[in-house]
Amino acid sequence: xxxxxxxxxxxxxxxxxxxxxxxxxxxxxxxxxxxxxxxxxxxxxxxxxxxxxxxxxxxxxxxxxxxxxxxxxxxxxxxxxxxxxxxxxxxxxxxxxxxxxxxxxxxxxxxxxxxxxxxxxxxxxxxxxxxxxxxxxxxxxxxxxxxxxxxxxxxxxxxxxxxxxxxxxxxxxxxxxxxxxxxxxxxxxxxxxxxxxxxxxxxxxxxxxxxxxxxxxxxxxxxxxxxxxxxxxxxxxxxxxxxxxxxxxxxxxxxxxxxxxxxxxx
Amino acid sequence: xxxxxxxxxxxxxxxxxxxxxxxxxxxxxxxxxxxxxxxxxxxxxxxxxxxxxxxxxxxxxxxxxxxxxxxxxxxxxxxxxxxxxxxxxxxxxxxxxxxxxxxxxxxxxxxxxxxxxxxxxxxxxxxxxxxxxxxxxxxxxxxxxxxxxxxxxxxxxxxxxxxxxxxxxxxxxxxxxxxxxxxxxxxxxxxxxxxxxxxxxxxxxxxxxxxxxxxxxxxxxxxxxxxxxxxxxxxxxxxxxxxxxxxxxxxxxxxxxxxxxxxxxx
Numbered sequence: 001x002x003x004x005x006x007x008x009x010x011x012x013x014x015x016x017x018x019x020x021x022x023x024x025x026x027x028x029x030x031x032x033x034x035x036x037x038x039x040x041x042x043x044x045x046x047x048x049x050x051x052x053x054x055x056x057x058x059x060x061x062x063x064x065x066x067x068x069x070x071x072x073x074x075x076x077x078x079x080x081x082x083x084x085x086x087x088x089x090x091x092x093x094x095x096x097x098x099x100x101x102x103x104x105x106x107x108x109x110x111x112x113x114x115x116x117x118x119x120x121x122x123x124x125x126x127x128x129x130x131x132x133x134x135x136x137x138x139x140x141x142x143x144x145x146x147x148x149x150x151x152x153x154x155x156x157x158x159x160x161x162x163x164x165x166x167x168x169x170x171x172x173x174x175x176x177x178x179x180x181x182x183x184x185x186x187x188x189x190x191x192x193x194x195x196x197x198x199x200x201x202x203x204x205x206x207x208x209x210x211x212x213x214x215x216x217x218x219x220x221x222x223x224x225x226x227x228x229x230x231x232x233x234x235x236x237x238x239x240x241x242x243x244x245x246x247x248x249x250x251x252x253x254x255x256x257x258x259x260x261x262x263x264x265x266x
Numbered sequence: 267x268x269x270x271x272x273x274x275x276x277x278x279x280x281x282x283x284x285x286x287x288x289x290x291x292x293x294x295x296x297x298x299x300x301x302x303x304x305x306x307x308x309x310x311x312x313x314x315x316x317x318x319x320x321x322x323x324x325x326x327x328x329x330x331x332x333x334x335x336x337x338x339x340x341x342x343x344x345x346x347x348x349x350x351x352x353x354x355x356x357x358x359x360x361x362x363x364x365x366x367x368x369x370x371x372x373x374x375x376x377x378x379x380x381x382x383x384x385x386x387x388x389x390x391x392x393x394x395x396x397x398x399x400x401x402x403x404x405x406x407x408x409x410x411x412x413x414x415x416x417x418x419x420x421x422x423x424x425x426x427x428x429x430x431x432x433x434x435x436x437x438x439x440x441x442x443x444x445x446x447x448x449x450x451x452x453x454x455x456x457x458x459x460x461x462x463x464x465x466x467x468x469x470x471x472x473x474x475x476x477x478x479x480x481x482x483x484x485x486x487x488x489x490x491x492x493x494x495x496x497x498x499x500x501x502x503x504x505x506x507x508x509x510x511x512x513x514x515x516x517x518x519x520x521x522x523x524x525x526x527x528x529x530x531x532x
Contacts, residue, residue, distance in 0.1 A: 041509060130396055138517055140508030164514070171509050205528050239527070242406030243307060243437050247520070248430070251404055254517040255524045261505070262471050 002059075002068060002078040008085055012051060012077070016089050016101050022155050029104045031157035032089070033169070035096030036063050041167030042102070043067060048074040049100030053081050053089060058097040067098060091159065104157055106174050109148070109185040117145025118211045119260050120191075121253060124150035124179065124228065125219040132156055133164025134250035135217075139172040142257045145212070146173035150182055183231055186214065194260075195224050195232035196252055198245060204236040209260045217253045268325075268334060268344040274351055278317060278343070282355055282367050288421050295370045297423035298355070299435070301362030302329050307433030308368070309333060314340040315366030319347050319355060324363040333364060357425065370423055372440050375414070375451040383411025384477045385526050386457075387519060390416035390445065390494065391485035398422055399430025400516035401483075405438040408523045411478070412439035416448055449497055452480065460526075461490050461498035462518055464511060470502040475526045483519045 005013060018024035019032045030050065033039060039049065040063050052071045058064050059080060068078040086095045114120070121139050126132050132147075132154050139147050147156075154161065156174045165172075177185075186193060192210040196217055216232065218224035223246070229235055238247060238255055247255070271279060284290035285298045296316065299305060305315065306329050318337045324330050325346060334344040352361045380386070387405050392398050398413075398420050405413050413422075420427065422440045431438075443451075452459060458476040462483055482498060484490035489512070495501055504513060504521055513521070 044509075134514045134517060137510060137514055140510050141504075141506045141513055143507035166510055166512075166514075168508070168510060205531075238407075238524070239531070240407045241409035241527075242434070243310075244403060244406045244432060244434060246432075247407055248400045248403055248432075248516070250514070251400060251517060251520040254513070255520055258504070258521045261507075265471075265505070 002080045004080045006082050006085070008088065012079060013081070013085055013089070016051060016053065016099070019101065020091060020159055022158065025104070025155065025157055030101050031104055031162065032099060032159055033102055033162045034090055034099045036061065036098055038162070038167040039067055039098050039100050042100070042170040043070050045170040047102060047105070047170050048076060049102050050076045051101040052076065052078045053086060053099045054097065055083050055086055056080060057083070061097065064098060106176065109175055109177055109181060112146060112173065112175065114145065114189055114191055114212050117143060118213065118264055119144045119257060120146060120148065120212055120214045121257065122148045122150060122182070122214050122216045123153065123249070123253070124216065124224070126153045126249065127220050129154045129158045129160035130164045131220065131248070131250040133161040133169070135253050136165040136168040136172050136174070138250065138254040138257055140168035142261045144172060144257065146175060148182060149174065149176045150179050179228065192233045193231065194234045194236060195229050196256060197224060197229055197235040197237060199229070200235040200237050202234065202236045204238050204256055204259055207234060207236045209263055213260050215253060215256050215260065217249050220249045268346050270346045272348050272351070274354065278345065279347070279351055279355070282317060282319065282365070285367065286357060286425055288424065291370070291421065291423055296367050297370055297428065298365060298425055299368055299428045300356055300365045302327070302364055304433040305333055305364050305366050308366070308436040309336050311436040313368060313371070313436050314342060315368050316342045317367040318342065318344045319352060319365045320363065321349050321352055322346060323349070327363065330364060372442070375441055375443055375447060378412060378439065378441065380411065380455055380457055380478050383409060384479065384530055385410045385523060386412060386414065386478055386480045387523065388414045388416060388448070388480050388482045389419065389515070389519070390482065390490070392419045392515065393486050395420045395424045395426035396430045397486065397514070397516040399427040399435070401519050402431040402434040402438050402440070404516065404520040404523055406434035408527045410438060410523065412441060414448060415440065415442045416445050445494065458500060459498045460500045460502060461495050462522060463490060463495055463501040463503060465495070466501040466503050468500065468502045470504050470522055470525055473500060473502045475529055479526050481519060481522050481526065483515050486515045
């Protein structure tokens with residue numbers, strides 16, 4: 001049976017609230033996700049929260065009832081709380097109907113089956129959590145095998161990244177590794193590494209992509225380092241007709257990924 | 267000559283700080299933009315700040331010197347201030363080198379020349395300032411004639427939208443209007459209204475786009491209202507292979523816009 005917790009000082013509430021900070025996520029290996037749709041996506045993907053928070057206003061919703069059942073079956077805690085506390089956990093005035101505390105997860109490079117998908121997304125030193133979440137959401141849409149994060153990237157389990165992913169964090173595998181480890185792994189099997197670059201005449205639209213394609217997007221401000229670009233099998237550019245010399249990183253990744261997908265479908 | 271202002275209580279500082287809030291932007295008709303690159307983009311596009319803030323650390327940069335010259339020639343104020351105050355104006359720990367106070371601007375529908383560009387972007391009830399700025403940035407890249415904002419959209423002059431646009435706010439015209447006014451204007455001349463929808467079998471990649479194309483993106487959570495979709499000349503869908511049923515609004519707009527651009531280039 002769900003417990004009722006109405007004190008902000010309750011340790012479960014405080015521990016959940018702390019997960020908004022990276023330090024606490026790292027220490028505990030847990031993170032927050034919010035919203036009925038995202039938590040239902042998680043449940044259907046086999047990810048059940050350790051702790052689930054909801055309010056009396058939503059307790060009777062069929063999807064909340066299913067979430068409570070899943071949490072309790074898995075030995076977790078379902079906690080009814082106040083709208084005010086839910087809002088504090090969320091950091092938003094209008095929080096979602098539910099908030100869950102999840103264990104972090106994610107495969108290693110060696111656990112990936114590169115032949116399981118024809119498109120893979122790779123990002124290096126990605127700084128913006130919204131971009132990371134949006135790239136995951138695009139990855140879900142194009143059927144990407146996963147997102148490989150190279151070097152010092154923003155935390156994929158941050159509240160903003162989870163939110164922007166709209167649930168794709170639970171469906172698209174995320175691997176964090178260093179460049180050397182990635183390249184070492186990549187070269188032990190098939191895979192075309194395609195980098196997005198300003199220093200090439202190869203148009204992304206006329207280039208041909210081999211399976212599996214690994215689409216590499218560089219840091220938002222600096223793009224790809226030269227030595228990374230040098231190790232790519234193919235560098236392509238997206239035409240820029242205006243005054244700016246670059247697209248948003250999540251937009252560039254999506255334009256590329258949909259071109260590769262279109263070639264696969266053709 | 268630039269003035270030195272080091273007191274946070276100075277009226278110019280307080281007025282600039284207030285522009286972070288929509289209410290003050292509406293009252294004054296002014297907004298903030300930050301960063302040497304964005305302000306230089308603005309200057310080259312003929313937009314000169316009314317007030318320019320910089321610090322001694324950057325006063326000698328050639329682009330800052332040019333900005334100061336432009337502001338003073340235009341009768342504005344160039345103000346040297348402290349890193350701490352610049353940080354407070356910015357809302358970031360590491361602010362850009364300069365912050366400017368600009369007059370809001372933007373044409374009306376009737377001032378647009380629809381034949382001046384072959385792609386136009388239209389968004390209705392866009393809620394997220396990051397999406398709005400990112401769509402402007404994409405608009406610049408594909409050579410869009412402008413962005414038409416329908417109904418209750420987020421403020422294009424908000425700090426977050428200006429930042430995400432990376433300067434495109436100054437190069438891509440933005441019109442704000444109601445749906446009826448937009449449709450009335452659109453139908454008085456050539457223009458294909460293309461809506462992104464889930465309720466169509468028409469693939470965005472095989473559809474054919476007439477010039478000028480007006481790409482219509484709906485609200486982030488709800489998509490296009492049915493009666494808006496009914497007035498489109500063409501509804502297209504972007505394939506979704508995963509579990510999610512929609513892309514981020516800025517991503518969807520970009521995937522569509524680059525497809526239209528590719529057909530123009532072919």
